[in-house]
Amino acid sequence: MRWHDATRFAWGGLRGFRSRALLMVLSMAIGVGAVVVLTALGEGARGYVVNQFSALGTNLLIVFPGRTETGGTGTGMLVGQTPRDLTLEDALALTRAPGIAAVAPLTIGTALMTYGGRSRETIVLGTSWHWKDIRGVEMQSGSFLPAGDARAATPVCVIGRTVRDELFGSEVAVGRQVRIGDRRYRVIGVMTPHGESLGFNMDEVVIVPVAAAQALFDISTLLRILVEARSRSDIPRAKAQAEAILQERHDGERDVTVVTQDAVLETFDRILRALTLAVGGIAGISLAVSGILVMNVMLIAVSQRRQEIGLLKAVGATRAQIRVLFLIEALLLAMLGAAAGLALGLAGSALIRRLYPALPAYAPSWAIAAALLTAALTAIVFTLLPARRAARLDPVLALSRR
Amino acid sequence: MQLADFLQLTSTSLTAHRLRSVLTALGIAVGIAAVVLLTSIGAGLQRFVVSEFTQFGTNIISVSPGRISTQGVSVGVFGTVRPLTIDDANALARLPHVQMTNPAVSGNAEVAAGGRTRRVMVVGVGASFASAFKLRVPVGSFLPQEDASQARAFAVLGATLRKELFGDANPLGERVEIGGSRYRVIGVLESRGQVLGMDLDDAVYIPAARALELFNREGLMEINVIHDPEADVDAVVESIRRTMIGRHGRDDVTITPQQKMLDVLSSVLGVLTFAVGALGGISLLVGGVGILTIMTISVAERTGEIGLLRALGARRVQILSLFLAEAALLAAVGGLSGLVLGVGLAWLLGLVFPALPVSTPWTYALLAEVIAVAIGIAAGVLPARRAARMDPVEALRAE
Incomplete structure (x- = not known):
């Protein structure tokens, strides 16, 4: 057959x-x-x-304060409470490492933002101008935080699209004075709508220089340091260098956790x-x-x-x-x-x-x-x-x- | 046709083709077993998470700094212009229906004692923490009730930390160094294990005011308010809100009753269980197609028999219900054996992996059985x- x-x-x-x-x-x-x-x-x-995750930026490393030996993460680590905190000086020291391209310190908090008769409770991010490149922020109008010494608490801010719409309505936002908490800031830029990124709506934040945020919240610490490695192959080297530098700065104690984006992903x-x-x-x-x-x-x-x-x-x-x-x-x-x-x-x-x-x-x-x-x-x-x-x-x- | 005859006709037609009936029922059985097993795992998970949440009681309301933002997460715990203070916690404790309040702040620091060091979670709490969260202190006692500004440097160890630092030696009265300052151990908590990913045993508990100092921080991360279990939650939340507005000048805290969180969590997990059950239901659908196929074949084969029944005076309704009953019976038998199979497998799974909580939701099991019969009838129509x-003459001639 x-x-x-x-x-x-x-x-x-x-x-x-x-x-x-x-x-x-x-x-x-x-x-x-x-x-x-x-x-x-x-x-x-x-x-x-x-x-x-890739929207977060590539070749990213995140430095947390604190370390647990049991492997779990406690709330203390996530919110960054340790006796020896990460400081702005720590972040600036990291820029010296050869494997590291850019460093953006990050501190975060909430404050009441007021313009005219309107006010809104917003999330305030304190960071430096490197944030723009690391996170790939695009500007709709105006400019991002000015380049220069991160220690300067310049009273300027960059706002998300939703914040702009809520506070300014149809008015032009760039150039106006707003009140955040008990201080006055000048709006220098509005970010392009970016939408949610890892459950964090970037359209509802206001970004100020890190030193200004630290003064606003009366803290001297950083929540995280975002580090960008020079290239993908440099990630392990950058991680080792960051850990070594911070250990040296913290009296030889290893009290930070460096997470690579790849590990999380x-x-x-x-x-x-x-x-x-x-x-x-x-x-x-x-x-x-x-x-x-x-x-x-x-x-x-x-x-x-x-x-x-x-x-x-x-x-x-x-x-x-x-x-x-x-x-x-x-x-x-x-x-x-x-x-x-x-x-x-x-x-x-x-x-x-x-x-x-x-x-x-x-x-x-x-x-x-x-x-x-x-x-x-x-x-x-x-x-x-x-x-x-x-x-x-x-x-x-x-x-x-x- | 009498009921007895009806039942006999139906059952004999199933037993006449035993293998065929068994295979058809098996199809339904596999489907039902899948549904029962999957929902058992889902419901077990749900029960596990809820019990994790409620082991401290459901009469807890948490107050955290900062208004909740649209994403549903408050970032006020990182930093806010108007921090929560220990005085706020004390003020809330005086409200009606509030049994006690506990100020909480936590962080990460190195704890050293007798030459050994360990990096653990440091939790700053009030004196009522142990009773609020129903934690027992088998060795020594918990932190004493004292004025926040003069809180003495006492520490209570978690069970794991005690073992790591002191082994079997008595830690009471010993000195430990937490983040550079010295504390005296006055108690050891009983072991509670992991709670929602946090190891309460590998931690050290110190007075909240001391912890604020240690972490160089102004505000608390949270105030836990324990209210009378019988009290109206909404009324308590409202009085907390009014007090906080009075103290801070504006509404700048987030108040979350645990009951609300639990409700949300339960409903999310319930939906998940349902979704997983529905996935298993695909097999049930295929089993239904099986019944349809076999019944179609069976009708074609028994043309002569049907013709004879009709010629003897059986009405159309009777023929219709005969075949419907046959389909329903097939599905019911399959469903029942699937139920037994699924429950058995779930039980076995719970036995082999004790960590995996399994609990069969009987409403789902019953529902699955009802659906099986319904599918059988639908497929039989x-x-x-x-x-x-069928025309009796034509049917008999075909024979």
């Missing part, structure tokens, strides 16, 4: 029972489609997080990958259910087509050939189902992308391959038993009984 | 209608 004949025979078997074949294809399609859509969703979430990446895998696996269960269905229907088909099988055997078909005939039929089914499921899944992911443009929901190729392979494999595995039963039929008995 | 519509 030639392959061509075998395929035609199997195809005929499917066409003979059209509604039944269609239903099996449907069940396969649901499974494959679910796997494709769900992994696309997981992959989209991963892509979203990665994008968010990798953790997120791993978690979301595992999640995608788990969700895909759960959807994969439905493929097993459709496998059971295929087996059931194939068993029925074998008993219904006894005579046909008997005839084939009578004209000389071997057991192996009969088995192959049924397996080809199952494989055809699986391929049809998988193709339909793939189309369904891709359409579903396209719909998600249209509804949530922020989510790059593309099904990963490994998931598509795995779904297709699993569909083919389940169809074959679950048809083995019915095919064997068909092959074992005795031709005489099969033909004689009606 | 088309084939059953085809059977009922």
